[in-house]
Amino acid sequence: MDVSWIPGSADGIVVGIVALLAVAGGWWGWRSRRPGPPVNRRGDEATGQTATLDPSATTPAAADTAVDALAEVPEDPAARFARRSSRVGGAFGARIALFFGRGDYDDSAWDELEEALLTADVGATMTAKILVAVRARVHGGHSSPRDAVREALIEAMDPDADRRLDLGSPGSGDLAPVLVVGVNGVGKTTSVGKLARVLVADGYSVLLGAADTFRAAAADQLETWGSRVGVVTVRADKDGADPASVAFEAAHAAQEHSVDVLLVDTAGRLQNKAGLMDQLGKVARVVEKVAPVREALLVLDATTGQNGLVQARVFAEAVPLTGVVLTKMDGTAKGGIVLAVQNSLGVPVKFVGLGEGVDDLAPFDVEGFVDGLLGP
Amino acid sequence: MFASLSDRLTATFRTLRGKGRLTDADIDGTVLEIRRALLDADVALPAVTTFTERIRARAVGAEVSRSLNPGQQVVKIVHEELIEILGGSARPLRVAKTGPTVIMLAGLQGAGKTTFAGKLAYHLKALGHTPLLVAADLQRPNAVTQLEVVAERAGVPVFAPEPGVTREDEKVRGNPVKVAGNAIKEATRRQHSVVIVDTAGRLGVDRELMKQASDIRKAIDPDEVLFVIDAMIGQDAVATAQAFQAGVAMTGVVLTKLDGDARGGAALSVREVTGVPILYASTGEKLDEFEVFHPERMAGRILDMGDVLSLIEKAEATFDQAEAQRMADKMSKGEDFTLTDFLSQMQQLKNMGSMKKMLTMLPGMGQMRDQIDNLDEAELTRTEAIIQSMTPLERDNPKVLNGSRRSRIAAGSGTSVAQINALVKRFEDAQRMMKAMAGGGGMPGLGGLPTMAPGAMPGGKKSKGKQAPQRKVKGKSGNPAKRAAQERALREHGAPAPASGSAFGLGRPTSDEPEFDPSQLPSLDKYLRG
Numbered sequence: 001m002d003v004s005w006i007p008g009s010a011d012g013i014v015v016g017i018v019a020l021l022a023v024a025g026g027w028w029g030w031r032s033r034r035p036g037p038p039v040n041r042r043g044d045e046a047t048g049q050t051a052t053l054d055p056s057a058t059t060p061a062a063a064d065t066a067v068d069a070l071a072e073v074p075e076d077p078a079a080r081f082a083r084r085s086s087r088v089g090g091a092f093g094a095r096i097a098l099f100f101g102r103g104d105y106d107d108s109a110w111d112e113l114e115e116a117l118l119t120a121d122v123g124a125t126m127t128a129k130i131l132v133a134v135r136a137r138v139h140g141g142h143s144s145p146r147d148a149v150r151e152a153l154i155e156a157m158d159p160d161a162d163r164r165l166d167l168g169s170p171g172s173g174d175l176a177p178v179l180v181v182g183v184n185g186v187g188k189t190t191s192v193g194k195l196a197r198v199l200v201a202d203g204y205s206v207l208l209g210a211a212d213t214f215r216a217a218a219a220d221q222l223e224t225w226g227s228r229v230g231v232v233t234v235r236a237d238k239d240g241a242d243p244a245s246v247a248f249e250a251a252h253a254a255q256e257h258s259v260d261v262l263l264v265d266t267a268g269r270l271q272n273k274a275g276l277m278d279q280l281g282k283v284a285r286v287v288e289k290v291a292p293v294r295e296a297l298l299v300l301d302a303t304t305g306q307n308g309l310v311q312a313r314v315f316a317e318a319v320p321l322t323g324v325v326l327t328k329m330d331g332t333a334k335g336g337i338v339l340a341v342q343n344s345l346g347v348p349v350k351f352v353g354l355g356e357g358v359d360d361l362a363p364f365d366v367e368g369f370v371d372g373l374l375g376p
Numbered sequence: 377m378f379a380s381l382s383d384r385l386t387a388t389f390r391t392l393r394g395k396g397r398l399t400d401a402d403i404d405g406t407v408l409e410i411r412r413a414l415l416d417a418d419v420a421l422p423a424v425t426t427f428t429e430r431i432r433a434r435a436v437g438a439e440v441s442r443s444l445n446p447g448q449q450v451v452k453i454v455h456e457e458l459i460e461i462l463g464g465s466a467r468p469l470r471v472a473k474t475g476p477t478v479i480m481l482a483g484l485q486g487a488g489k490t491t492f493a494g495k496l497a498y499h500l501k502a503l504g505h506t507p508l509l510v511a512a513d514l515q516r517p518n519a520v521t522q523l524e525v526v527a528e529r530a531g532v533p534v535f536a537p538e539p540g541v542t543r544e545d546e547k548v549r550g551n552p553v554k555v556a557g558n559a560i561k562e563a564t565r566r567q568h569s570v571v572i573v574d575t576a577g578r579l580g581v582d583r584e585l586m587k588q589a590s591d592i593r594k595a596i597d598p599d600e601v602l603f604v605i606d607a608m609i610g611q612d613a614v615a616t617a618q619a620f621q622a623g624v625a626m627t628g629v630v631l632t633k634l635d636g637d638a639r640g641g642a643a644l645s646v647r648e649v650t651g652v653p654i655l656y657a658s659t660g661e662k663l664d665e666f667e668v669f670h671p672e673r674m675a676g677r678i679l680d681m682g683d684v685l686s687l688i689e690k691a692e693a694t695f696d697q698a699e700a701q702r703m704a705d706k707m708s709k710g711e712d713f714t715l716t717d718f719l720s721q722m723q724q725l726k727n728m729g730s731m732k733k734m735l736t737m738l739p740g741m742g743q744m745r746d747q748i749d750n751l752d753e754a755e756l757t758r759t760e761a762i763i764q765s766m767t768p769l770e771r772d773n774p775k776v777l778n779g780s781r782r783s784r785i786a787a788g789s790g791t792s793v794a795q796i797n798a799l800v801k802r803f804e805d806a807q808r809m810m811k812a813m814a815g816g817g818g819m820p821g822l823g824g825l826p827t828m829a830p831g832a833m834p835g836g837k838k839s840k841g842k843q844a845p846q847r848k849v850k851g852k853s854g855n856p857a858k859r860a861a862q863e864r865a866l867r868e869h870g871a872p873a874p875a876s877g878s879a880f881g882l883g884r885p886t887s888d889e890p891e892f893d894p895s896q897l898p899s900l901d902k903y904l905r906g
Contacts, residue, residue, distance in 0.1 A: 115421055121610035124415045184633065184661075185486025185606065216525045217518035224517070270636040274727060301486065305418030305610025307638035328485070332615040 072228050072358075074197035080362035084354040085372040087330045092120050093375025100146050105138060113149070120334035120373075123306050126343060130156055146374065153370045156339050161348035163364055166294050166322070170203035173258040175291040177251055179284060180325070181315055182299035184268030187327040189218055191299050191353065192265040193225025194361035195325070198351070200229045204260040209250025210235035211243040211283055212267040222265050228358075232257075243267060243279065244286040251290035262287075271314035284319045297350065299325045302335035312341045323350035326364070330355045334373065403435050406450050417678045419641030420614040423648035431457060455675050462643060463671030466653050470599045470627070476508070476563040477570045478596050480556075482589055482624050483604035484616060485577030488632035490519060492604055492658050493574040494526030495666040500570050501532055508568040510559040511536035512552040512592060515576035515585070523574055530663055533568075535559045552576065552588060557595045573598070586623040593624050601626040602655065605642055607633050613642040614649050621650050631674075632658040635665065643674050699724065713810035715771040718803060719763040722756060758791060762799055765789040774800055 095116040102109045110131065117127040130152050137148035167176040180195070182188050189212060199206050208226045210219035210233055219235040226233040234250035247264050254262040266283060269276035287293055296319040300308050315321060324342075326335050326349050338349050349364045407428045414424045434453050471477045479496070481489045490513065497507040509527045511534060513519040520540035527534035537558065538550030556573050563571045575592060578585035593601060603626035605613065620626055629646050634657050643654055654669045699720055706717070763771060765788035770777055777785075777800060779793075786793045 118415060119421050119611045121418075121612070124412045183608070183636065185488060187486065216522045221517050270633065272635075272637040301608075303484070303606075303609045303612045303616070305608060305613075305638070305641070306416055307418070307608045307636065308610075310637055331484075331612070332619075333610070333612040337610065 074201040074229060075359040077198045077201055077363050080359060081352070081354075081365045081368050084360060084362060085365075085368045087354045088369055088372030092116060092334045092373050095119065096149065096374060099149075102145075105145070110135070117336065120336035121305050121308075122336035123309070123340045126156070126336075126340045129343070130339075150370055150374060153339075153373070154366055157342055157366045157370070158346070158348065159366045161342070161346075163323070163348050163350050163366075165199075165350060167199075167204065167261050168294075170260055171205070172260060174260070175251070175255050175258075175262060176260060176294040177254070177262040177264065177287045177291055178295040178297065179264050179266065179287070179293055179319055180297050180299060181266050181280060181319060181321075182268060183270050183311055186268065186299045186301040186304075187353065188212070188268060188299045189221050189225075189265050191297075191325050191327055191351070191361065192222060192263050194353070194358060195297075195351065196226060196231050196263055197229050197358060198361060198363075199261055199263075200231065205258075206231045206261045206263060207250065207254040207257065207259040208233040209247050209254075209262055209264040211247045211250070211264050213239060213241045213243050213246060214267040218265070218267070244282045247283045248286045248289070251287045255290055262291075271311050277314065277318045280315075280318045293319070295322045296320060297323050297325050298347070299327055300335075300337065300341070302326055302329045302333040302337075302353075303331065304337055306337065306340070308337035309340050309344065312345050312347060316345060316347070321345070321347045323348055325349075325351045325353070325361075327353035329353055330360070400436055403432055403450075406435070407432055410450070410454055413679060414641060414644070417639035417641035418608075418610045418613070418645075419678065420611050420645035420649070422614060423645045426648060427457070427461070427644070451679070455679060458644065458675035458678060459671045461647055462654060462669075462674050464647075464653070466655075466669070466671065469655065472599045476560065476568050477505075477600075478560060478573065478598040479570065479600045479602060480573045480575065480593060480596065480598040480624070481602050481604055481630075482575050482620060482626065483577060483630075484606070484609075485516070487577060487604045487606045488658060489513070489577060489604045490522050490526060490574050491661065492630055492632060492656075492666075493523060493572050494530045495658060495663055496656070497527065497532045497570075497572055498530035498663045499666060500572075501530065505569045506567070507532050507570040507572055508559065508563045508566070509534040510556060510571060510573040511538070511540065512556045512559075512573050513576040514538050514540040514548055514550050514552050514555070517541050517546070519574075519576070526663075535562055553591045553595050556592045560596050571596075586619065589624050600628055602628045602630050603646070603652070604630045604632055605646060607631050607640040607642060608636060608638040609642045611645075613645040617646045617650050621652070626650070626652055628653055628655040630654075630656045630658060631669065635659040639678055640674060641678055644678060707810065713807045715763050715766065715774060715803060716768070718806065719760060719771070722760060726756060758789070758795070759799055761789040762791055762796055774803060 096113065099109060099113045099116065102112075113134065114127055114131055117130060118124070122130065133152040133155065134145075134148045137143050137151060138145055143151065165178070167178070168174050178195075180188050180192050192208065196206050196208060206226075206229075208222055208231055210222045212218040212222075213236050216239065219233070223233040223235065225231075232253075234246065234253050236246045243266060250264060251262055264283065264287065266280060267276075269280065271277065284293055284296070298312055298315050298321050300311065304311070312321065312324070324338060324347055326338055329335055329352050335352075342348055351361055352364045352369070354360050354362055410431060411424055411428050414427065415421070419427070431450070431454055434457065435450055469477075469479075481493055481496075483489050493509055497509050500507045509523060509530075509532055511520040511523045513523070518541075520536050520538070524534050524536060535555075535558075538552075538555055540550065541548055552575065556575075559571055559573065573592065573596060575589055576585060578589065601624050603617065603620050603624075605616070609616070629643075629650075629652055631640060631643055631654060634640060646652070647654060654671075654674075657667050657669045657674075659665045659667060703717060703721070707713075762785060765785045766777075770781060770785075777796075782793050782796050785791075785796055789796075
């Protein structure tokens, strides 16, 4: 069979699927003529242009009112992690203490360590890797079990990775756009708001772009965050505008006002929705027209299981990820999935959300994180 | 791409063929594989442990079926056991005998409670109820607004006496317990049959909010307390579910974000840990993307087995209705399938996302995994380019393609004549196939696509084994083992299969279209084998 247009006999499959879908789709078309207006599908409307955006709507209206004496002063980011590191760990520490407390390291001891790692969402593959590393250290006799686990975990998190945001120096006037992406309900908008506070505390001038035009009131939420620290938000005047056009307007406004950092909040999207992922790619490309995107941060919920790895992989295809923001670490979740993400994709965790307070988003500190996990 | 459980188990058992019974030692390796598969699917460790022990107990000593290899047999046991656990004590929504039925929603932040509230209201309204949505989430900024928007879309009234927090920095005002209590009175007065109370999302460890939730529960004495949980959640599902069980004693579970690609092991964790039945699954952002929970499909998903129904549903979601209709008309009229159609089909296929992912959704594709991995998706783009470089005449009638036309197309699409020849050949095959399908009996309805029990279908696609009667020669496998399995599969699934895709309206054939005749589908198998 001459099958050069698709290698292997997979072409047969493809043709088969085309046919299958033709039949299935046709059948569906036949019977699903439900009444009612067609629903506007998000992914398909990415063709809209700036026409959806009234230029006047994007005027930084809050500019004069917000940048006044009322702006709060956020906490210094450098000190944040240490103060809240006790919120990491908990159950994991208790679990792993069982392992440390043992005198002999027989199979059941290793099972305990394995269980501790698995229940922290580290994942089967990564757990096996870490176990091998710990065993080698313990059997080598160089380190105590605790040190062995600590070292293995730190190593797995790649301690040498640069976790700072690559944004140039404050006041340079050289625009550094930052995209914040992720699936629904992980806390993107809140993270953008808190990130703005971190950056303001570091002395950057910041502008927010509300490219989440889908969720009701997302832009309002972002604007509130911004106004508290005297940061302007660029938004569309109506829900459902083209996010790329909002992003572009925001980038433009940022450049005009010689702002250091543009933070773009995007709508939550599940990574298997191709149309929405394309839309995200478009947002990135459009911002690139004004200035190269310096950071693309994936927001991951600490309760996420192994799907987090898939999320990171697929989002990385749409926009080259430069870092992870791990949110909701203050619950019972351990966020072990970041180990797998860091290890298999090399995307470092840059920030971690350690509480609901406005200044509870802290720069990530590997050793502090691991020490917090292991407990005192 | 992880190999699916059934592939791995099949590999484990490769050496085992011919043994009479599964022994302890055989099972050990299997149990490890199952454990790993479940962990990869985010089933919580305690649930994994109890589950694998149950499998071990069932599998040891089980007679090795003649028709299945041991790997398939174990997968079958696992699958059945999963369905049993997931679907156990499944029941419809409890309805109050007198007065309004009160449903309370609780769950973590971002799990999708408010969206689900709208969907449930929409669903119940369609069933003839008169739901009232109650905004008792006064915590999250704009939660009340969101519920109002959702309620408007669903066309149901909303009870929201308190505006809630509208800004990030606002203090919480109003008392959600009071709101919920008043809502019940209001619903009784206005004679609503159902009251759905949306509460604030909370972390399991947040004592204050949990107390608030349990106060609401006490105040309204709900008929159902639904625990809404995100399908993406990992091991934390256990701690969360336990916290909520202690706090609000939920009576049912709702899985959300099942339209993502998370395997949803949380379903099993929560079921195992709390014993509470899973009632609904939420599969999208639109109001009607919501269904009653299907244990078979969830079991298949957790085990990462092919899922034809999901594939079809995905097609439903992405395919252009008008275009699909046009294709169907064309086929039923017996018109030729042209390159134009081929192109449009391919473009729609591309809309569905990664071809590789889709292929792996088909059952039995395990053996083809290597080929699938080698599939270069860029080839599709190239094929598209070739067709787009053709004139309309050439697209409708590829026979006119002579040497000069072919070299023009090659130049236009940046490919070679050999590639075009190959495409034309492939296309002719496809055309023949489409004809065969159209000839097979006009418009096929998919009314009762058989549930994809893997065990019942050894060898995947071949074993669907329900060929058209006129293809009698091909209808039965030459391999006696397979034939036995086919016959069994027919016995098991021959009767109209239970609907396993409500979104699709399966099992409710309308009178104006033919009942599903399985013979029309499987003729594809032949082609699928490539």
